[in-house]
Amino acid sequence: MTKRLFELIRRGWRKPPHVIVRWLARQAGAELDQRMAPSRVRWLDGDRLLGLLGEENLDSLWARLGAAPFPAFLGPVDQDSLEDLSTGETARILAAAEDAIAHRVDFLGSGPTALGTAIDWHKDFKSGHSWPLLPSRRIDVLDLYRDSDIKVPWELSRLQWLIPAGQAYMITGEERFADAVRAVIEDWAAANPLSRGVNWACTMDVALRSITLVWLFHVFHHAAAWQDDGFRKDFLKLLYLHGDFTARHLEWSDINGNHLITDAAGLVAVGLFFGDGAQPRKWQQRGWEILTDELPKQVFADGVDFEVSTAYHRLVTEIFLLPALYRRALKMDVPEDYTGRLTKMAEFTTAYSRTDGAVPLWGDADDGRVLPFRGLENFDHRYLIAIIGHAFGDDGLAAQASGPTPEVFWTLGPAAAGAVPDQPALPFSRDFPDGGVYIMRNDSDHVFIDGGPVGMAGRGGHGHNDCLSFEVALAGVPLITDCGTYVYSADPQWRNDFRSTGFHNTPIIGGEEQNRFVKPEYLWSLRDDAAPQVRHWSASETTDWFVGAHSGYRRLPQSVTPVRTILLDKPNHRLAIIDRFEGAGEHGVRIPFHFALGVEVEENGTGPWRLKAGGREFVFVAEMGRDWTATLGDGWVSPSYGVKHPAKVLNFIRRGPLAPLAVGLMPADNAPDDPLEWVRSLPSPPS
Secondary structure (H helix, E strand, C coil): CHHHHHHHHHHHCCCCHHHHHHHHHHHHHHHHHHHHHHHHHHHCCHHHHHHHCCCCCHHHHHHHHHHCCCCCCCCCCCHHHHHHHCCCHHHHHHHHHHHHHCCEECCCCCCCEECCCCCCCCECCCCCCECCCCEHHHCCCCCCCCCCCCHHHHHHHCCHHHHHHHHHHHHHCCHHHHHHHHHHHHHHHHHCCCCECHHHCCHHHHHHHHHHHHHHHHHHCCCHHHCCHHHHHHHHHHHHHHHHHHHHCCCCCCCCCHHHHHHHHHHHHHHHHHCCCHHHHHHHHHHHHHHHHHHHHHECCCCCECCCCHHHHHHHHHHHHHHHHHHHHCCCCCCHHHHHHHHHHHHHHHHHCCCCCCCCCCCCCCCCCCCCCCCCCCCCCCHHHHHHHHHCCCHHHHCCCCCCCHHHHHHHCHHHHHCCCCCCCCCCCEEECCCCEEEEECCCCEEEEECCCCHHHHCECCCCCCCCCEEEEECCEEEECCCECCCCCCCHHHHHHHCCHHHCCCCEECCCCCCCECCCCCCCEECCCCCEEEEEEEECCCEEEEEEEECCCCCCCCCEEEEEEEEEECCCCEEEEEEEEEECCEEEEEEEEEECCCCEECCCCCCCEEEEECCEEEEEEEECCCCCEEEEEEEEEEEECCEEEEEEEEEEEEEEECCCEEEEEEEHHHCCCCHHHHHHCCCCCCC
């Protein structure tokens, strides 16, 4: 704890005085609260809990809580209807439920893992490291000298892996699922006393666990295994203590991010769940105040989350959405500006989702979810379009929904899931200038361009060094990709590699990062060097243009400004990227192009390069001029947290006076006789 405290003080001493004073006060309060935790547990016996919630007996309290609305579909489930909506979904759920009750899990790149009868809740089962059962504020959550990953016990203790057991119970009515879930909850509570151990060290995870527990209650409260007084008292006490802990340990910062709003969503969920009682009313009111205050701060007016990551955009959308749905279910007000911003977030999701449901590997991704009804392996975000469109009456948005419907089914029910169109209205090319994202698309081409700022209001956060980077799919085939995230603190070197400029499709000058790392050990911090400048954007039925630059290399002794032009020729599915550089002097320049997983590249030192992917062939050509060299090398792509696969990367390298580079990418069967001449003869962007 002493090392951690000194590190926090060292990093924070330059903050404004009021920020430092507020932080110190919260630290002192948290220390006192942790010391008082055992007495708080003893004080909250069954009778006192009833009094706090305004009920005379446990039966009436249990019945009232069970009868209250919750913003999810709770049955009855007709298997035929579910299968009609999503063939194979019942089998998937039942298989996942069997894994859950057998304590088999698969997340964060672990692969299928049997945890055994007695679960070690404090262990990273990937590395074998266990954390001691100390007061949670004494836990070292960021030891960079171990290969352990604290996210593993945190993910395990979110209890979201039990959701399939709840779904299976609603489908089959089999009591064994209720028995198994009850046993896991009792085991978790016994192994994780309040404020002790790794699973109380992060309030965000406490809040997410709270939401899971509330959902599990609504699924199982009628089950025979959940009827005895001892378990019912212990369950409600556990959930009440989660709400109380979250309220006492909100994760405030001078720039708040997804942790604080998750805390707030947990407060709303637990507060609305208990309903009556002075503290639950305070919890839900405080949580809602935080959410309504933070939404316009954390989400740009065009709907892009300020942490500049597709995965975190999905998570943050879910965080802001669930409390709004919960309030609506209880006939409580949700302001139009709140639902309007959620709609904008869904519009961004519509734009960045390809027609096959895949999303760009933009920024960090740790597979975080709020209530993952299809499991953490679901990387299709399109359910958000349908849920937000139907929930808030936006018919135009709902008409653009597509893809698998189970998330819609388990949230809004079979009617909403059945309304997802088979032939959705395809979105057009869109610019999101506040968030700095530019998306070129038609029915089969999709180009995602980052022309925006570093994440989290200039702090870095979950953003990467990816200004002017892009991803592309042509004729429905992914060809160029960003590299993803891989891991966080489990391997600091890999963490920094995957967020570095060199792991993105953007020019690198002099081997320098476009935004400097603050320190290698500051895994979520970047300098705010690369201020973006979008010089042109236009989109038409036939041609889309983007021209952008950034200031990241103006700090060099001889200033350089990279300027990138991207053109999409829609009728012919052709893409051109032209890089030029404003500045003087001699510089080393490297421009990497990372090929998507599954793309085979025919090596050719000077080009053209033949690509094979998706059963088709593509041509990649480059107008290199003098002194550029091209090298086909090995790189990495991480499609999800904890997983990385080898992939090919084509590097264009030059040392000397600044000179432009132009490349073209197109289907081989639709290429001109001289693809390089097509690149050379490209017109200028329209004025």
